[in-house]
Amino acid sequence: MGVIYILICISIFVASVFLYLFIKSVRSGQFDDQYTPSVRMLFEEETKKKKKEIETEQESN
Amino acid sequence: MSNCYHCGDPVVEKEKIVFDDKEFCCQGCRTVYELFSENGLTTYYDFEKNPGASPKEVLSKYNYLDNSDIVSKLLDFEEENIQIIRLYIPHIHCSSCIWILENLNSLHSGVTQSQVVFSQKKVTITYDSDKISLKELVLLLSSIGYEPYISLENFDDKPKLIDRSLLYKIGIAFFGFGNIMLLSFPEYSNEYFKSEDFWMVEYQDFFRYLNVLLALPVFLYSATPYYISAYHSIRTKTYNIDIPMALGIIVMFLRSIVDIFFQDGPGFLDSMCGLVFFMLSGKLIQQTTYNFLSFERDYKSYFPIAVTKIKDEVEVPIQVYEIEKGDRLLIRNEELIPVDSVLISDIAFIDYSFVTGEAVPVEKKSGQKIYAGGKQVGNAVLVEAINSVSQSYLTQLWSNEVFDKKSTQKVKTITDRASRIFTPTLLTIALVGFIGWTFSSFNDAFNVLTAVLIVACPCALALTAPFTWGNVIRLMGKQKLYLKNTAVIEQISKIDAIVFDKTGTLTSSLGQQVYYEGIDLSKSDLVAVKNIVRGSNHPLSRRIYTLLPETPVEKPESYDEIAGKGVQGVFKGDLVKVGSANWVGVLSENKNNQTRVYVSINEEVKGFYVFENEYRKGIEPLLESLDNEGYDLYVLSGDNDGERKMLEKLVPEGTEMVFNQRPDDKLAFISELQKQGKNVMMIGDGLNDAGALAQSNVGISISENVNVFTPASDAILDAGSFSKLYSFLMYAKKAMKTIKMSYVLAITYNIVGLSFALSNRLSPLVAAIIMPLSTATIIGFVTLISTIYAKKTIEKKVLKKY
Numbered sequence: 001m002g003v004i005y006i007l008i009c010i011s012i013f014v015a016s017v018f019l020y021l022f023i024k025s026v027r028s029g030q031f032d033d034q035y036t037p038s039v040r041m042l043f044e045e046e047t048k049k050k051k052k053e054i055e056t057e058q059e060s061n
Numbered sequence: 062m063s064n065c066y067h068c069g070d071p072v073v074e075k076e077k078i079v080f081d082d083k084e085f086c087c088q089g090c091r092t093v094y095e096l097f098s099e100n101g102l103t104t105y106y107d108f109e110k111n112p113g114a115s116p117k118e119v120l121s122k123y124n125y126l127d128n129s130d131i132v133s134k135l136l137d138f139e140e141e142n143i144q145i146i147r148l149y150i151p152h153i154h155c156s157s158c159i160w161i162l163e164n165l166n167s168l169h170s171g172v173t174q175s176q177v178v179f180s181q182k183k184v185t186i187t188y189d190s191d192k193i194s195l196k197e198l199v200l201l202l203s204s205i206g207y208e209p210y211i212s213l214e215n216f217d218d219k220p221k222l223i224d225r226s227l228l229y230k231i232g233i234a235f236f237g238f239g240n241i242m243l244l245s246f247p248e249y250s251n252e253y254f255k256s257e258d259f260w261m262v263e264y265q266d267f268f269r270y271l272n273v274l275l276a277l278p279v280f281l282y283s284a285t286p287y288y289i290s291a292y293h294s295i296r297t298k299t300y301n302i303d304i305p306m307a308l309g310i311i312v313m314f315l316r317s318i319v320d321i322f323f324q325d326g327p328g329f330l331d332s333m334c335g336l337v338f339f340m341l342s343g344k345l346i347q348q349t350t351y352n353f354l355s356f357e358r359d360y361k362s363y364f365p366i367a368v369t370k371i372k373d374e375v376e377v378p379i380q381v382y383e384i385e386k387g388d389r390l391l392i393r394n395e396e397l398i399p400v401d402s403v404l405i406s407d408i409a410f411i412d413y414s415f416v417t418g419e420a421v422p423v424e425k426k427s428g429q430k431i432y433a434g435g436k437q438v439g440n441a442v443l444v445e446a447i448n449s450v451s452q453s454y455l456t457q458l459w460s461n462e463v464f465d466k467k468s469t470q471k472v473k474t475i476t477d478r479a480s481r482i483f484t485p486t487l488l489t490i491a492l493v494g495f496i497g498w499t500f501s502s503f504n505d506a507f508n509v510l511t512a513v514l515i516v517a518c519p520c521a522l523a524l525t526a527p528f529t530w531g532n533v534i535r536l537m538g539k540q541k542l543y544l545k546n547t548a549v550i551e552q553i554s555k556i557d558a559i560v561f562d563k564t565g566t567l568t569s570s571l572g573q574q575v576y577y578e579g580i581d582l583s584k585s586d587l588v589a590v591k592n593i594v595r596g597s598n599h600p601l602s603r604r605i606y607t608l609l610p611e612t613p614v615e616k617p618e619s620y621d622e623i624a625g626k627g628v629q630g631v632f633k634g635d636l637v638k639v640g641s642a643n644w645v646g647v648l649s650e651n652k653n654n655q656t657r658v659y660v661s662i663n664e665e666v667k668g669f670y671v672f673e674n675e676y677r678k679g680i681e682p683l684l685e686s687l688d689n690e691g692y693d694l695y696v697l698s699g700d701n702d703g704e705r706k707m708l709e710k711l712v713p714e715g716t717e718m719v720f721n722q723r724p725d726d727k728l729a730f731i732s733e734l735q736k737q738g739k740n741v742m743m744i745g746d747g748l749n750d751a752g753a754l755a756q757s758n759v760g761i762s763i764s765e766n767v768n769v770f771t772p773a774s775d776a777i778l779d780a781g782s783f784s785k786l787y788s789f790l791m792y793a794k795k796a797m798k799t800i801k802m803s804y805v806l807a808i809t810y811n812i813v814g815l816s817f818a819l820s821n822r823l824s825p826l827v828a829a830i831i832m833p834l835s836t837a838t839i840i841g842f843v844t845l846i847s848t849i850y851a852k853k854t855i856e857k858k859v860l861k862k863y
Contacts, residue, residue: 004264008271012240019236026228036179039156040163043104 067094068206069111089115093205097161100168105161112157114206121393123203123211125367125378126196135195135211135366142191143173148209150202153182162207169193169201213364213381227348230283231341237279238334241272242829248327249826269321269328276330280314284337286344302480302523305487309518310337316511329515332828336520339836343527347547356545356774360456360748363434364399368392371443384446393441400433401453402444409442411435414565416455416748422607434748455724455748474551475800476526480519487517494819505821512823516814520832521807521839525800529843533796536851541779542761542789549775552759553793555740559687560731560753562745563698563708566763568675569780575608579660579668586662588612589632594639596620597628601658605639605670627658636663679784681711686787688713693739697722697730699749728752744786748772788855795850803843810835 025031063072066083067090078085081098085091093113097105105112125131138145152158158177162184165172171192177184188198202209247268284307291307294300310333317328367378369391376391381399384390389405392398398411409431410422416434425431431444433453450456491513498506530547537544544550561567582590591609594602596617617637620630627640638645638661645659647666657669688694694716696708702720712718719730727745731753734741743750743757746764751772754760762771765780778786814831817823 005267008244008267011243012271012275015236015240019232022232023229026225026232031225031228033178033180036159036177039159039179043108043156043160 064111065090065115066106067091067111067113068115069113070115087115089117089206092116096168096205102161102164102167105157107157108160109155109157112155114152116204116206117208121369122396123196123199124369124376125380126194126199128367128378131367131378131380132195137185142189143187144190144195145185145187146195146198147183147185148199148202148211149181149183150207150209151182152207153177153179153184158207161205165201168205169198172198211366212362213360213366214362227341227345230286231338231345234279234283234334234338234341237275237283238331238338240275241331241334244268244272244275245327245331245825245829249829252824252826272328272330273318273321276314276317276334279334279337280310283341284310287337287340299477300481300484301477302483302519305480305484305514305517305519306340306523309514309520312511312514313518316515327825329825329828332515332825332832335829335832335836336518339520339524339833343524343531346531347527356777360434360751363397363748364450365397368396368399381450384450386446386448388446390444390446391441392437392444394437394439396437398431398433398435398437398444399453400446400450401448402431402433402446404429404431404442404444406442406444409444410438412438414747422603424603474526474548475797476523479522479804483519483522487513487519490517490815490819497819498821509819509821512818512821513815515828516818516823516831517811519807519811521810521835522804524836525803525807525839525843528840529796529800529803529847532844532847533792533851536848537789537792537855540785540789540855541782542785543777543779545775549759550793550796552740552775553742553790554797556692556742556759556790558693558695558734558739558741560695560697560734560741560743560757562727562743562747562750562753563696563704564700565746566744567677567680567696567708567711569677569765575604575670575672577668577670579666582660582667585633586667588615589617589635589637589662590639590660592617592632593620593628593630593637596630597622601670601672602628602639604672605658608670637661638664642669676711677780677783683784683787684712684716687790688716690787690790692790695719695730695734697727697753699723699727724749724752728756731756744778746771785855792851792854795854796847799843799846799850802846803839806842807835807839810839 030037063084064070065072065086067085070086072084072086076087078088078091080091080094083094085094090113093116097103133139136144136146150158150162153162159179162177163175165175165186169192171190172186172188174187175184186198193201199209199211245268247264287303287307287310290301290303294304313329313333313336317330317333320326320328364381367380368384369376370379370384371377371389371391379388384400390400390402392409404425404427407427409425411425411431412422413432413435416432422438423435430447432455433448433450434455448454491510494513495506495510498509527547530550533550534544534547537550587609591606591612592615594606594609595614597603615632617630617632618634620628622628623640623644626644627638629636629638629640631637639658642657642659645661645666646664647659647669657671659669660667684694694712696712696716696718698704698718698720699722700720702718705718705720708718722730727750731741731743735756735758740759741757742759742761743753744761744763745754746762750762754762754772754774759776760774761776761778762774763778763780763783764771771777810831814823814828814835817827817831
């Protein structure tokens, strides 16, 4: 029944991956500012749209 | 009345500007709108209504940014032509602000990247110094209404390394806790069903050794704050709660290792990891901070980085630290005077609101001494420094030892006091249990000793305070009392004497509300009145003078000031009288307790200026309820006792009032009260209160706008919530009560746990149940109770009957 070794090793490995990802995200500063990104995410798209609009306007002129 | 499309200020009909079908209150706002719309940035107005600020004239204010030495000290990073700067922008307040600041590159191609940290109101801008200099960048920001605030504090302020270790520790503790718990299930089912589980028999060692491996990083890394704290507390003989905590963790780990390696049982590794995880979470909860506020400000955050020195008739910007005695300095409108100096120009109006909270500018004449900290209002003036910055009257206050002491001074918290009783009791019980069991078997005795230390590990006890304080600090923040840290709450609950600063605290630092009632004055009348009151030094005249719109200065043909009555003069042939009712010629006066100044032109009474009572609303009932509750009240004032009579009507009987207090007198007054054994709360606002705020047990600085600068203090109170002070004090007391109640609960759990431990029945399963159960109920209990109390005190509409 050696399968238990494999299964548990896999489960620990998966958990370790999550731990690694957590540490990595903390290190990259994701948790330093918990407000601004939530707002930023909402308007990123619109900026690009605006810019494109201007460009197309300029082109059509 | 409509509001400005850009900044939201009410639009005055006469000054209204219509552009693009939108109404603006001033040219500045219109210009910003125009700039944004030209660059396709009108999305700015979509996120928030009227998000902007009207730009202020800055002109030569930032000339010092031409000086490359100063610039390089301000920059965070500099490499060839790439420069990075972090700027504090007080106006950042909504999503529109984030949007426009992060789209700066649309306004200027020199900006490569800009990123806002909203909670700190800071923006980090990366730019190409070949295309745009720092000065141009600052001017650009100012021109769109986002003027950065650059002060002496920025000077050596390098980006601080953010301490993220707590998060790592929590992550690792949770990883260990979760995995060990899962891997322990077979053990527990084995114990519970008393069956010989196949998996367990076969793989017991594998599970257990794996657990040891998983627990190692938790034991060696995550729990380190407790070892360190315990070590320090033993060395300083303060004996805080972390000693039994650390002891519990270490004993748990060692006992588990012994159990596992001697094939004696599964050990307590899951309980240990759970404990560490919960305790660290408590630390995180307690860490609520208001990043956008600063509780540590000293004069440096008020002072400019550079001033203009006149050297051989040429203006040169110099750093304020380089000012020497005898230097001639040019102080422009709205600029701060950084050193004690003597006025060279004929006349200056100095606004000492930063220092004293008094908003009405003081007139100074040539040759008079001007203290550092004042702001020039009006035209640029020339002064001569008579001291260096650090020797100035105001800055010397910071050499007082209270400013060093405060940081190292450690207050004994309720948890520490509880642990002083708890720890010895626990050790005694453990020892008694050990000795008792040695009569039966030494092995059992060892088990009992460790079991007692494990189960009595004061997890619930130590978690109570962080979770209660964490909740309380957040609820208080919602009501606009911002505390520096959680320790302040306990201090507040112990207060028995409250000292109020008068100017800016009891009175509003926005100044008196002055308005005109009567027949509308024509433009020429206004010019006449302004030029007549210009000559008078009476405070009321000065207030009227600042209220009236800017007019050309013209000398009246005749002018006379009659003490106690008013001023009169002939201006362009008209006889203008400004003064008291009788004197101007009003027969019956219905005063309604207001101060009024009447205006007559050619003996025709036009109307009057009303000076509203400048004391804050709700002061009387507030002071009354504080007095009834038994607090000793004091009023300190830097002014003379001219207002004593007025104040006596407001404050309850027996309130001590002291006038003519200099900053260091205030400090001495507080420490005198403390020597009498009182716990003093000081409420002030100006820089001159800084010493007293630092000396007091709880220093609260009051602010009309929490985004502007307040002196170093333990808490910042929004002026609008001033009348709630009483409720805050009551709530802090209730919070203490909450903690005491939950201690009863925690001790109950401990007694139950101890009964298991002393009878040598503490199996890992029992520990694994008791530990999270007690933690969860305690957290739930304190959160619930403190929220209920908040509803009953601070969240209630205060003082309805007034």
